[in-house]
Amino acid sequence: MSMFKEVADIQTAETLNLPTPEFENINVVVKPSEIQEEMVKALGERAEKIRSGTVDATEDNMLKITTDGRKLALDQRLINDMLPDTANNKVSACAERCFKVWQETKEQKSAQLVFCDTSTPKKDGSFNVYDALEQKLIEKGVPEEEIAFIHDANTDRQKAVLFSKVRSGQIR
Helix, strand or coil: CHHHHHHHHHCCHHHHCCCCCCCCCCCCCCCCCHHHHHHHHHHHHHHHHHHHCCCCCCCCCHHHHHHHHHHHHHCHHHCCCCCCCCCCCHHHHHHHHHHHHHHHCCCCCCCCCCCCCCCCCCCCCCCCHHHHHHHHHHHHCCCHHHCCCHHHCCCHHHHHHHHHHHHHCCCC
């Protein structure tokens, strides 16, 4: 166990004396849609069935409910891609913020990184947050060629080219 702790300590920025950038953490509160509110109630009903033992764990369980809840909190289309895009969802709020920064930093050609640990692009036509965000940014006026996903760089060479384009301001 102590060896694990030592490895973890080595990996911290402080231990490595790496510079850490200053940043401002901005929380944006987005109200759920009516559909999301209904779906949250349904999650609660599923949980109640599990607690009461009326559902077999192979059919439904708390891990499945938690996963569905996380998806639902991000975008209702992750639960059902036939559901509507709402104007005040998290993807729209993110696109608005990214577009604002893109405009404000046009002269410097600054880059933004957006991380999402849920809903990575699959290239199969199914809904995902990355493609939805890209589409919203393009609709706002960001040139498509300035948007890139790390998921598209599968080799070290492709990643090096991508990073070079980011550093030069070609991809922002």
